[in-house]
Every structure is written in C-alpha cells, then in structure tokens.
Amino acid sequence: MRTGGLKLSVLAVCLMAFTSYSQTRKPNVIVILTDDMGFGDISTFGGSFVPTPNIDALAKKGLKLTQYYSGAPICSPSRASMLTGMYPGRWNFATYLDNKKHNKDAEQADFLDPNAPSIGKVFKAAGYATGHFGKWHMGGGRDVKNAPGFENYGFDAHASTYESPDPDPLLTATNWIWSDKDSIKRWDRTKYFVDQTLKFMKENKGKPCFVNLWPDDVHTPWVPKADESYTGNFPMGQEDEAAFKLVLKELDVQIGRLVAGLEQIGELNNTIIIFTSDNGALPSFRGSRNGGLRGSKLSLYEGGTRMPFIISWPGKIPAGKIDNGSEVNAIDLLPSLAKMAGVKLPAGYKGDGVD
Template structure:
C-alpha cells in the first residue's frame, strides 16, 4: 500500500462518518478531474517571420491568423531549434535540441528518400506523452522524421497519419538540366512524392494542388470524431516549401503572387480549424499553436518568403533563419490581444502542452523545453532565459536575455566557408533585431558571460550517432 493510501485508510478508520464521506468524495473527484485541453499544433514549412499580415506583411492577407492573434497571444521572440526541416521537427516533437537525439548532421542537413535513419525509439514524442495522458493523437501533413516503417508517425505515438513522409521537392523526376526553372511553373508530375494513410501509400505522386485543402478536411474530421475525448492533432502543412501549389480557389487571389496565394490558403485552413472548434463548442477547451519550422528559403527569390526586418533566412543561424511568427490561441484562458515579447522556443510547446494535459515530461533524459503556462495565462516572464543556435552539430551562436553572441557565422547556402570569431560577434537583439551593429568591443563582460553559458550548455550534450547519415538498407 502506498503511503498516501495508508494515510487515507487511517483517516477513514478513526474520523467521523461525515469527514470520512467528505474525504471519499474528494478522492473520487480527483479521479474524475477534468482532462487537460485538446492540443493542436499547426506547423508551416519555410514560413518567414514577415509573411503574415499580423507580423507586418503589406500585401498578403491573413484574416484568420490576424483574428487568431487578436483572440490569443502573438509571440515576437519565438524560435525554432534549428534552421532546416528535419532537426527543427525533431526538436518540436521531443522538446530537445536535435543534437541530443542525433537528428542533425554536418554532412546531410535533412533526411532524404535514400536515408536509412529517423527518430530514435528512445525519444519520447509529444504524441507518446499525450497518449499516455489519455489523448487520441493524429498527425496530418509533412513528417520528415524518417520514412521507413519504424520511423513513421504511427510507430511514434500517433494513432493515425495522413500526409507525405518528407519534403515535397524530393523524389524529383523532372530532367535535372532544367535546374530551378521547374519551380517557376511547377507541375505535380515533376515530383514523385507519396501521400500516405498510416503506413500505406494511397497516392503517387501526391496531388499537391489540393493537398492543403485535404489536410484541412482531415483535421476537421478528426475534431468531429474525437470531440468527446481529449485529442492532439499535429497539422504540418507542406507549404510554403517549394514547389508551391495551391487549390484552384486561391489561384491568382493574392497581390503577392503565387507565394501569397499559398499563404492565404494556409490562412483559410487555420480559419476552418478554429471555426470547427467553435462550432463543436471546443474552443475554450483547446489550445492551438501556430508556428513554422524555420525561416524563408530566400535563394528561391519570389518563390521564397520574407524574414521581415530579420537577417538572412532558412539554413542560417541569423535571426531570419530561426525566429518564427508564432501565435497561441485558447479562448477564455489566454488573454485576448496579448503580445508577448518573452523568449520562447518550439521546444517549449512540447513541455507546455504536456504540463497542461496533466502528463509527464520525461525525467530520464535532458528536456530543453520549458513550461510557458505562466506566460500564456498570466502574461508573466518566461522561464526561458537562453537559446542555443545550432547548424548541424556546430554551436554557432548563443543567446542569453537580449544578447546574442555568434561564435561562428556562415550564410544560409553557398560555398563560403565557416568563419570563426574571437571575440564573438555580439548583438543586442532587443535594440537591433536585424543584427546590423556588432557591439562586442563595448561589452567584454557580456561576451564573457555568454561564453560561460554556452560552455555550461555544451557540458550537457553527449554525442550520439547521426541518424541523418545512416544509408538506406540494401
């Protein structure tokens, strides 16, 4: 008998019947306590910090996301844990820097169709943690954490899966001599990306002209099917990762052209999800997160997005590569119209969601995500004070408070070598979010402090084999 049970037994034995009855009813009430909120994470692909109306874009209309921000909380200093797809998604779903799980590499930045690795079984995914807390779980959209059976969503805590296993520009079949020109007028037949239902391929190639719409319909169906029990839906859109596709209803609707059409369809999708939650009376019992896996793919020019006032984009550890447009929505709980300037990370979505669900955050391994509940519900200070910026396995930069030190810099793409800095390049991000003015010379004390913090972080990292470098079995 547990000690707490033994104590209750003693009380029931010697207390008056009325007190005993009260304690018994209290115990039953505890057992029947209301479950935590439903959790929906809507994750865009390669969306830039400046691509939404509520984050300052002048010609892309995002009324649903603008309303989501008006009814919830907009984060202005929220980060992905990596500047490219696979490691950032691993961090979101494990609450851990990808270097801890082996979901990063200096040789292959993401997983490919010829990769043999994927998310390790030892990692406790957000789906697994919420499933253990009694939630139904579903993954809709892009996965990119391994396409072999053992790595698919249904073997990593998700009850169902409908989506593509890796990026929508992989399995290219068009003549490579055309280079990037095929992205100017993309056609479905240029790629052979599979659409999967659980572990089976149901469409090859995936018809990407309707895929955002179909993901949305799938998410709405899941809300309807699971409205009587707590649920977690991970809705990970393919877009606006190139090649860009949108449904016929959104063709040539945006002043921003094809890219704007794509974002406006994602905005429509968000609106449909929130509308369904309100229709089902679930809005005050559902927390919805909206974020992106990394910054915009700038090398694709107008086919890529905008990081706004931030420097560089996808692939880099400058702010434009990792600071993401983020919104949290939970009517009746998150104060409407809130704007948080507190520091946050997609890894914190993991810990916060598990805590809200009454679940258990793993204690047998390092979890880097922190609980943002005080920020969300009371607009208090964030428990997150630091952030490490990794490119593959290299710790490129480190942030503490408003200060960011770059130890190594390199543009997002290209052959320019890594450039080491001693002393580090230093920016005050709350004064200079564009990282234009190196103030290292004026703040040797800050550099010393950030170096020490980075070294302390590094001591917690234990090298593990890279999953991205494992070849596909013969």
C-alpha cells in the same frame, strides 16, 4: 519557457489559465507547424503579401510572441526538436533528411530513433487521442524504406506526405513532393489535413485530442489552383511571387475553416491552438519574407530561426496580448504544453526545454 525576468511572462499567463482550468476536463491541443514560413509572411507580423485575416484573428484572440525561435534553421532537425523537446543533435539530426547517401555523408540518422521521447507519446500516455496530419520529414521517403511507423512515436492516426514512413496514397502518386496524378492536388492538401483533423476530433468526441497539423504548402513548389477565376493570371512559375501569394491566401482560408470547424463541434473554447513555423523562408522576393531579419532558411541568423508564434485558448489565455520579451524555443513546447494540459512527463525524461 524563458521569461527574462518579465513581470508577466508567457509562462505566467499560461499557468494562470492552467490553474483555473485544472479541475475540469483536459484541453485539446493543436500544433500548427507551417513549412518555410518567414517572420514577415503573415500580416499580423507585418507581412504585406496578402491579407491573412483568419491567422490575424487567431492572434487577436490569443497571445503573440515575437521572440520565438525554432530548434534549427531547416526542417528535419527543427521538427525533431519540437517533437522531442530536445536539441536535434542528441538524436543525430544535422540537416534535412534525404536519401541514404546524403544522410551518410552528413553523418546523420536516416530517421528519428523510435526510442526518442515524443510529444505524441506523452499525451497518449495521459489518455489523449493523438493524430499527426501533414508533413513529417523525420524518416521515410526516397530510398529509406525502414523508417518506423507513426505509432512508434505515439500517434493513433495519421495522414502524411511522401517524406514519411507511411505516405497517404491520395497525396503521393509518385515518390515526390507532388504530382499532377495525385488524387488530392497540392493546392487542396492543407484543406485535406484540416478535414482529417476535424474528422479525427469528431470521432474522438468526449476524449481529449492532441494533433500535429503540419501543412507544407508554403514550402516550394507553390502550386495554386489552376483556375483563371482563382488566380487571375495562370499559369505561373512554381517559385513566382504571384504563386506564393495565392498559396498563402489559401493557407489562411484553411486556418479559418479549422477554427470554424472547432466552433461547430463545440471544441473551440476547449482547444489550445499554436501557430508557428519550422524555419525561416529562403531569401526570395528580395529577402522580404523574413521581416527585415538578417539571414534566411539554412542560416543561424534570426532570419532562419526566429518564427511567428501565436497561442490561443479562448477564455483561458487573455486575448490580444503581445509578448516582446520572453525568449521561447521549440524545445520548450513539450514541457510547457504538458504542464498547461495537466499531463505528466515520463519518468526520467531529460529534455532540454523548460516550462
């Protein structure tokens, strides 16, 4: 990670934790990657849409970075940069993956090369159980039927949406983001991914776990629960501010469930949790979602690339810290998390990030 000459950089804080912990069992790692979340969405980063007490609590118990940047201002290349620790252009990702014609017109790949390095492969090689629960969008869906499966990227277990090589049938009654025919409705999707994460960790009790928890509910369409007692004013449009607020509120509830579940199974203090987003929000609601930053999703200005970032590791990373100086990018996460967990990088790995 880039420290900018700070006396106490984010890397120094994390490495102090690693040094004191390296002689005991390896930590679990959960990377929560939200979808299209603006810098100003959650209250711990100045958002005023709805209170987000559970996400705020995660920040109070850990370290908050205010200069973290995604690898791209749109989903597929951003996700590829985080997964590989490399610039997405190295793997021929230029914009979001769509159907084959769109991808060809954009002169990009239909899916991430299975020979690419992957944080899943890195942690699996170190003896971790690895899971991906949530959106993928690095190959599969629409008319792309030949995308490699999750196991090719190092994941033992998965549950994902239609934009993946193996959509979960409970989530995808049709080949689209959501349908009223889905067994698990859109408003319960993040709950399902949290349930799958906790179930996976219970099943692998005694073994370190690496999990991508990548919910997609903050991305449009916003579909809150169709219940008068829940919404107070339903039906509403799927791009209305009222719908967004309810979806954001439910996301916060599920982050709280995750933390409570980890504590219940005795793994909270042994788990590194990262919370961030793939790219900024669209310029909805008068551009208020990006915290006053110029630009939005699809833009290389900070509104498209500067993301909220929280890292928590109870008892290891000092609580309540805010780092306003360290500039960190998504490509730094693979080498940094590997070092924190005492995991070796593959021989010959030439990532673009630094630890």
